[in-house]
Amino acid sequence: KAGVTQTPRYLIKTRGQQVTLSCSPISGHRSVSWYQQTPGQGLQFLFEYFSETQRNKGNFPGRFSGRQFSNSRSEMNVSTLELGDSALYLCASSSQQGRGGAESGYTFGSGTRLTVV
């Protein structure tokens, strides 16, 4: 069974540009979450989607947005990039059957390393 796939693995962008990251969840998983990992702030929740609807959003500025498609694939977009947006962006999926994500653990992808110069 294929895992969570994130593309691209590495990305270098210039300040002011925008970027789109992609995540394909495990087949059958309808919940997709995004996290940002930085050395200073650790792992922080960005947002969560289920059946194309954003159910929860973390404390990030409006420059960070996302969406989910009917096949459960998700994208996140960051506009007007800042140096501080340099981070590892992680996507996680879960089956969301009952407390499935909490009981069996959310499955993370390998992440996209974004560097803003």
Add this chain to the structure above:
Amino acid sequence: DQQVKQNSPSLSVQEGRISILNCDYTNSMFDYFLWYKKYPAEGPTFLISISSIKDKNEDGRFTVFLNKSAKHLSLHIVPSQPGDSAVYFCAAIYQGAQKLVFGQGTRLTINP
């Protein structure tokens, strides 16, 4: 406001001995706690979880203990192996939130 805290940034343990990683939390609404292992440039890998209605959960070499009155949980790894060297994250979730709240992580090094 850090709701989940791992106060030890690093831990060094001899191969074959027990590794104990600790985690404290402040939010009484958390109803599940999870432990993840992470290697550099990879996503976290789920190890084990525990419901707030239990005080212990075991899976092979990994055991998680939960002390609700102290708002404290710990992960025990017995015996420790070189492949266990990684950063370990404690995470918590509460029903309806659909998001994991992570601690800052503890770097575990297993020495031969």
